[in-house]
Amino acid sequence: MPATRQKPGSGPDRPARTGPGLNALTVRREGSRPLTPGQEQAYLLLCAAADRLRHHDLAAVEAMHTQACTMDARYRGVPVVVTAAYDLLQTILRNEIVDADGRCTCWLTAAGQALTIRNTLSQAMLVHALLALTSHPLVTAPTRRQIRAEYAARRDEVTPQAVTHAVASTPTLVDACVTGGVMSAAMIQDILAAAGGLGPATHR
Numbered sequence: 001m002p003a004t005r006q007k008p009g010s011g012p013d014r015p016a017r018t019g020p021g022l023n024a025l026t027v028r029r030e031g032s033r034p035l036t037p038g039q040e041q042a043y044l045l046l047c048a049a050a051d052r053l054r055h056h057d058l059a060a061v062e063a064m065h066t067q068a069c070t071m072d073a074r075y076r077g078v079p080v081v082v083t084a085a086y087d088l089l090q091t092i093l094r095n096e097i098v099d100a101d102g103r104c105t106c107w108l109t110a111a112g113q114a115l116t117i118r119n120t121l122s123q124a125m126l127v128h129a130l131l132a133l134t135s136h137p138l139v140t141a142p143t144r145r146q147i148r149a150e151y152a153a154r155r156d157e158v159t160p161q162a163v164t165h166a167v168a169s170t171p172t173l174v175d176a177c178v179t180g181g182v183m184s185a186a187m188i189q190d191i192l193a194a195a196g197g198l199g200p201a202t203h204r
Contacts, residue, residue, distance in 0.1 A: 021048030025092045025189055032091065042071045042084035050185040068178045072170055078160045079174050085181030086160050090129040092188050094136065102138030110191040114184045122180025124158040127151045
């Protein structure tokens, strides 16, 4: 992954930190799909949990995990916290694509490393995010072909609806998505930070 020089968080277009756990990669910027109030609440809690995990505050992570697992009310058949977990991973990767102005594939490298997490639903969420991002205008044609070659066969099985129907127990589904979403989000952000991401940096 390319090195960067600009200090993360510096730059006129960088959104300010506006709440617990929100940072440059997790703020839902203009163009993000709308969330219901329940989904938004779950999203903010997952952001906060990922932030605390990155700072090794495991007691806080456990408390937030317990709270997030109660957010199992369904919207269009999918628990709101499951939708939030999907949205968190896609938001992080999309924001990094935009911040890099399409000049590097740090986001793809980070997602690939996060796929090593042994959580089936975490992997499904990441694959879904990668496939969704192939339509992003800043993603190059070779990168689109690479993602589609590796993951297109799984397109139908990794949607939130498909995952929800595949897991019979709602508590199991919610617990795994909360765990997988928070772990993946924290890992991706750490990888990007180590590569000089988390800012409108000069990707070379």
